[in-house]
Amino acid sequence: MVKQIVGASLIVGALFTGTALAQTRATDDQQRDVNQQSRIEQGLQSGQLSTKEAGQLERGQQAIDRQEAKDLKNGSISASEQAKLNSMQNKESNAIYNDKHNAVKGNPNSASSQRMQADVQRNVNQQERINNGMRNGSLTNKEAGSLERGQAHVDRKEANAAANGHVSAGEQARIQGSENHQSNRIYNKKHNGVTK
Numbered sequence: 001m002v003k004q005i006v007g008a009s010l011i012v013g014a015l016f017t018g019t020a021l022a023q024t025r026a027t028d029d030q031q032r033d034v035n036q037q038s039r040i041e042q043g044l045q046s047g048q049l050s051t052k053e054a055g056q057l058e059r060g061q062q063a064i065d066r067q068e069a070k071d072l073k074n075g076s077i078s079a080s081e082q083a084k085l086n087s088m089q090n091k092e093s094n095a096i097y098n099d100k101h102n103a104v105k106g107n108p109n110s111a112s113s114q115r116m117q118a119d120v121q122r123n124v125n126q127q128e129r130i131n132n133g134m135r136n137g138s139l140t141n142k143e144a145g146s147l148e149r150g151q152a153h154v155d156r157k158e159a160n161a162a163a164n165g166h167v168s169a170g171e172q173a174r175i176q177g178s179e180n181h182q183s184n185r186i187y188n189k190k191h192n193g194v195t196k
Contacts, residue, residue, distance in 0.1 A: 026134060029068055040096060049106050052164070061123075065151040146185075151182065
């Protein structure tokens, strides 16, 4: 009987440890998303990044968000999935660094750059809301994965809008529509009563 209790305790402990590890991996990935979006925004504000470069970096963020969504679909991230995500995030981090330190400069005061700055700042805010929801338990990993699909959709719109180096008022309005939809999704998932 004692062996059965000890065995059951070890199994339960392993399950909690595995769940905690998967949750930690997911929240670490979310924090890295926040950090990388913040670096893109800072580059736009300082003129180190042009609107076109920021759009290209948003394309990289889209790929990361899509991978996170795929990995979190089952509620956890395996070690091999985490390794792939780390590799993608490292590649994106290097791309941000390289674009911020090349000869191409942006005009942070241009209307186009201002629009892109506002959109990227909104990405930072939305990623922080997802990250906070995961940390405080109001979002499950599966819910975060679903929200990452939405973030990838917004990133794609930003990348497409900035592909020619200019974000028009009409393009920004369409991006903001997607951001508003995503914001509502984040709120609803954080307040639906489903917790981890």
